[in-house]
Amino acid sequence: MKTVVAVYTGQGLADPLKKVFQELLPDVRLVNIIDDSLIGDVVKAGRIPPGVARRLVQYYRNGEELGADVILNTCSSVGEVADDAGKLIGIPIVKIDQAMAARAAASYERIAVLATLPSTLEPTMRLIEKEAAAAGRAVTLVNGLAAGAFEALNGGRPEEHDRLILETAERVAGEADAIVLAQGSMARMESKLAAATGKPVLSSPRLGVEQVREVLERLSREGEAAR
Known part of the structure; x- marks a missing residue:
């Protein structure tokens, strides 16, 4: 049985990702x-402080050490740490948003990036720009910071969080x-935002797990070839 270790910086994504x-x-x-x-x-x-x-x-x-075949970094805010750590760790580290960024950069010219934190928005924009450069494409990125949404969610006001995200999506669409x-x-909120804006909406969990599956399949092929 293959093992994937997912590293989280918060609680919110663990259960949804388990279902994927x-x-x-x-x-x-x-x-x-x-x-x-x-x-x-x-x-x-x-x-990202040095301690983090x-x-x-x-x-x-x-x-x-737990025997992982692949590590999944689940937080976009710290993805650049995962890039650097890949040189130190002996197994593949998949960033949950890598496949999403690559698809967006390959498919669209004007991309709005929706986030509730600047610390997530900025690295995601850099990642999309990096993927676009690797593909030889030029993209225009639109800042979609939903100010106040993170604080609303942390304050126990999920409805306000969702409203602010929806309003921001409609503003940048x-x-x-x-x-x-x-x-x-x-x-x-992917389907709701797509319906409200009439624009394609890309999210990371499913695409990230699909990339993990591709990496595991590649490792299996390489293992069979080595035998």
Whole structure:
């Protein structure tokens, strides 16, 4: 049985992502490492503090020690730490938003990036730009920061959180060919936002797990070829 270790900086995505794994990779053992202090420290600092980066790398190492075949980094705010850690860890690290960013960059010219935190918005925009450059494409990114939505959710006001995201999506839709949801936890609103804006909406959880599946299949082929 293959093992995937998912590293989380918060609680919100663990259960929805478990359901995606049960659908797409039912025979894979999924192990979760959750440290919900991480995103709090990132939000407080407005960047990734060195302590957060060190803890994340340690969690990736823990995943390797647990026997993971692949590590899934589930937080877009810290994806650039995963890039650097890939040089230190002996197994593949998949970023949950990598496939989403690649698809957006390959398919659309004007892309609105929707997020509730600047610390998630900015790295997601950089990732899309990086994927576009790798594909030899030029893209225009539209800032879709839903100010106040993160605080509303943390304050126990999920309806206000959703309203602010919807209003932001409607505001930026006219400037974009598609909308990208920078946070995996927003995926539950994908259909609602698409219906409200009339634009394609991309979210990361399913595409991220599909990429994990592709990596596991590649590792299996390489293992068979080596025998």
